[in-house]
Amino acid sequence: xxxxxxxxxxxxxxxxxxxxxxxxxxxxxxxxxxxxxxxxxxxxxxxxxxxxxxxxxxxxxxxxxxxxx
Amino acid sequence: xxxxxxxxxxxxxxxxxxxxxxxxxxxxxxxxxxxxxxxxxxxxxxxxxxxxxxxxxxxxxxxxxxxxxxxxxxxxxxxxxxxxxxxxxxxxxxxxxxxxxxxxxxxxxxxxxxxxxxxxxxxxxxxxxxxxxxxxxxxxxxxxxxxxxxxxxxxxxxxxxxxxxxxxxxxxxxxxxxxxxxxxxxxxxxxxxxxxxxxxxxxxxxxxxxxxxxxxxxxxxxxxxxxxxxxxxxxxxxxxxxxxxxxxxxxxxxxxxxxxxxxxxxxxxxxxxxxxxxxxxxxxxxxxxxxxxxxxxxxxxxxxxxxxxxxxxxxxxxxxxxxxxxxxxxxxxxxxxxxxxxxxxxxxxxxx
Numbered sequence: 001x002x003x004x005x006x007x008x009x010x011x012x013x014x015x016x017x018x019x020x021x022x023x024x025x026x027x028x029x030x031x032x033x034x035x036x037x038x039x040x041x042x043x044x045x046x047x048x049x050x051x052x053x054x055x056x057x058x059x060x061x062x063x064x065x066x067x068x069x
Numbered sequence: 070x071x072x073x074x075x076x077x078x079x080x081x082x083x084x085x086x087x088x089x090x091x092x093x094x095x096x097x098x099x100x101x102x103x104x105x106x107x108x109x110x111x112x113x114x115x116x117x118x119x120x121x122x123x124x125x126x127x128x129x130x131x132x133x134x135x136x137x138x139x140x141x142x143x144x145x146x147x148x149x150x151x152x153x154x155x156x157x158x159x160x161x162x163x164x165x166x167x168x169x170x171x172x173x174x175x176x177x178x179x180x181x182x183x184x185x186x187x188x189x190x191x192x193x194x195x196x197x198x199x200x201x202x203x204x205x206x207x208x209x210x211x212x213x214x215x216x217x218x219x220x221x222x223x224x225x226x227x228x229x230x231x232x233x234x235x236x237x238x239x240x241x242x243x244x245x246x247x248x249x250x251x252x253x254x255x256x257x258x259x260x261x262x263x264x265x266x267x268x269x270x271x272x273x274x275x276x277x278x279x280x281x282x283x284x285x286x287x288x289x290x291x292x293x294x295x296x297x298x299x300x301x302x303x304x305x306x307x308x309x310x311x312x313x314x315x316x317x318x319x320x321x322x323x324x325x326x327x328x329x330x331x332x333x334x335x336x337x338x339x340x341x342x343x344x345x346x347x348x349x350x351x352x353x354x355x356x357x358x359x360x361x362x363x364x365x366x367x368x369x370x371x372x373x374x375x376x377x378x379x380x381x382x383x384x385x386x387x388x389x390x391x392x393x394x395x396x397x398x399x400x401x402x403x404x405x406x407x408x409x410x411x412x413x414x415x416x417x418x419x420x421x
Contacts, residue, residue: 008215010152010348010364011282012289016207019290036145037277044072045290060147060218 004031006038007061014038015045018066022049028067034060042066073297075276080298082272084305086265087180088313090128093257097315097324098184101128101269102177103351104168105325107369108376108385109253113238113245116377119385121251125238127259129355130231131266136274136359137228138267143275148224150363153213156409157364160343161371162378163402164351167339169376169385170395171195172326174351175280175340179299181326183306185318188326188333195334196341200284202410203345207289209414211346216364224361227369235263252325270359279353281344325388332391335399342406346413 002021006014014033021029028051031042039062043053051066087100099105105122112123140146168174171192173181178196181189203211238245239259248254256262272278276298283296310316320328327333344350347368349357354372357365379385384395391399 008149008152008217010213010216011277012207012285012348013212015290035147035149040277044294045292048290048292 001025001028001030004029006031006042007034009033009038011037012041015041018042018045019049022051022066026068028065031064031066033062033064039064073294075272076278076295076298077301079269079272079276079278080301081305083176083269083278084183084302084309086269088306088309090257090262090265091315092313093261094255095257095262096252096255098181098186099173099177099252099325100180100265101352102173102180103129103132103355104165104174104372104376105172105177105252107165107351107372108169108380109248110234111373111376112253112380113247115246116373117380119380120246121248122253122380123246123248124253124256125234125245126256127235127262128266130235131263131268132270132273132352132355133228133231133359135267135270136356137225139271139274140360145274146224146361148219148221148361148363149216150219150223150367152216152364153413154364154367156213156413157347157368158371158374159405160347160409161354161368162375163405164340164343164347165372165375166379166384166395166398166402167336167343168351169379170336170391170399171333171340172386175337175344176350176352178337179280179303180306181323183303184310184323185316186323186326187318187320188323188328188330191330191333192337195337196281197284198334199338199341199343200281200345201288202338202342203281204285204288206346206410206414207285211410211414213346213348213364213413216362219361219363223363226363227358227366270356273352273356274360277353278356279349281341281350282353284341285345327386327388327390329386329390332386332396332399335403336386336391339399339402339406342410346406346409
């Protein structure tokens with residue numbers, strides 16, 4: 001599972017980085033972002049691509065874990 | 070469907086408010102136009118001297134403050150910036166130039182289309198083409214680099230500036246230039262325009278409504294989510310104009326538009342390409358500026374100066390079509406976008 005640091009990235013870069021990560025390793029990815037818009041976009045993209053999404057909030061940062069069901 | 074509801078609702082409500090603003094006095098097919106309204110504001114501030122397009126548009130102020138208030142309420146106000154600010158300033162100028170060659174931002178493009186203006190359809194094809202170039206860049210790892218946390222004062226500067234502008238224009242209107250004829254003289258009452266901006270600003274903050282993002286996400290991820298907002302807006306505006314008897318299908322005689330197809334296409338191609346590089350259309354930039362993005366605030370300042378240059382140097386089109394200077398400017402702007410795209414793309418950067 002690849003780790004992606006998408007903090008501070010403008011829309012839609014966090015989603016592009018996530019997509020590229022699961023292209024390389026389809027088992028899943030762990031993505032750290034720091035704004036609500038990126039959380040929504042990655043979650044929507046991941047569910048559309050057939051992944052489950054778990055979110056852990058740490059201050060202003062959110063780590064999203066994408067796994068295959 | 071449920072997850073699409075906020076953005077569909079934003080599109081639909083924006084359409085209704087745009088129709089209402091025209092009914093209350095705004096120029097035809099111009100309930101909203103981020104580019105035109107920033108340009109008019111530049112005129113009112115005497116940054117440009119085209120006497121027909123000078124008015125402090127309260128819609129812009131409302132959009133920024135509406136987004137600011139909603140982001141505060143929802144604890145999403147985040148002062149951030151530092152992602153290539155000067156590049157963004159220049160991209161703001163480029164996007165404004167393209168919009169003023171076409172005569173409208175992506176939002177007004179849809180409003181024009183909803184009024185039956187087929188020149189806007191040519192613009193839409195160009196816009197989608199420009200977004201497509203931007204998507205290619207994103208796939209090649211294009212990035213304007215990360216933004217970082219800034220102070221609260223820094224993030225609140227743009228909402229504070231436009232609030233100050235509103236207070237000044239209400240208390241001391243004599244300081245500003247106001248058009249006595251032309252599009253700048255046509256406007257709804259200040260409070261109506263402000264309320265329209267506040268409502269759309271708040272809703273767009275919640276739903277992330279974005280014209281460029283709609284087509285971009287469809288191309289990048291085959292994700293229809295954002296595009297559903299633009300579609301809802303277009304449908305509502307077409308139906309509304311049909312009911313109001315303001316739907317006139319055709320190319321000729323459209324309000325504040327020209328029939329110069331090539332330049333409608335190329336102008337909006339610049340806007341699409343530039344908007345994807347910026348991460349959002351001009352409307353989205355006003356919303357992000359309200360949420361504390363100093364990068365988007367800088368982009369708006371770039372658009373303001375870009376608008377002044379467009380009118381002071383004859384780059385903006387008129388009903389007669391694109392100007393010679395405007396055509397040269399489109400070429401120069403395309404070269405700028407190409408340079409920005411290539412110099413910020415890095416195949417390695419696309420990886421995690």
